[in-house]
Amino acid sequence: MQRMGMVIGIEPTHIEEYKALHAAVWPQVLERLHQAQVRNYTIFLREPENLLFGYWEYHGQDFAADMALIAADPETQRWWRVCVPCQRPFESRQAGEHWAMMENVFHMD
Template sequence: MQRMGMVIGVQPGKVETYKELHAAVWPEILALISSCNIRNYTIFLKEPENLLFGYWEYHGTDFEADMAKMAASEKNQEWWSFCIPCQKPFETRKEGEWWAMMENVFHLD
């Protein structure tokens, strides 16, 4: 299992929209996330800075293939068409990232 954390901003005026979307995530998206070996997926919001912190645990063996499967899903592309306009990625993110991945520096079970 691999623990992963990531961060992104929320566009000004889009916080409520983002909250509403995630209060009722489509069942197809929830099933897709699970089928891509992601568990304990959580998104936290820090206001007034409007930062999102995402955490998940990856339980698969081929992360790149699972992320490609997720990206290729037509339903997920539709979901992203609503979510992405709400998000404000960091200029310092690595090439190919939307959410900026974070280094795990501490964990206690």
Template sequence: MTRHGQVIGLAPDKVAEYRRLLAAVWPAVLARIAASNIRNYSIFLKEPENLLFAFFEYHGTDFDADMAAIAADATTREWWALCGPCQRPFETRRPGEWWAEMDEVFHVD
């Protein structure tokens, strides 16, 4: 199992819309996430800075293939088309990222 943290900005005028979307994530999107071996997935919002922080655990053996399966899923891409305009990716993110991956610098069980 590996832990992942990600961060992205949220447009100030889209906070209510984004909260509404995440309050009713489509079941097919959740099923695709689970099928790609993601567990313990949470997204947090820090206001007034409007930063989104995501955390999840990956329980599979081929992270890249599982992430590609999510990205190839038509329903997930429709979902992203709704959520994407709310988000503000960082200019400093790595090539190919939308949400910026974060390095884990501390963990305790």
């Protein structure tokens, strides 16, 4: 299992919309994440900096392949079309990233 953290900005005018969307994530999107071996997915909001911090645990063996399955899913693509306008990606993110992945530097069980 891999613990993974990621960060992205959020447009201040879209915070309430983003909260409402995530209070009722579409079941098909959640199922696709589950099929891709993603567990314990959590998103935190930090205001007034307007940052979203995401955390999940990946239980699969081929992260790139599982992420490709998510990206190819039409319902997930539709979800992204709704959520992406709310987000403000970092200019410093790596090529191919929307959320900027973070280095795990500490974990305590």
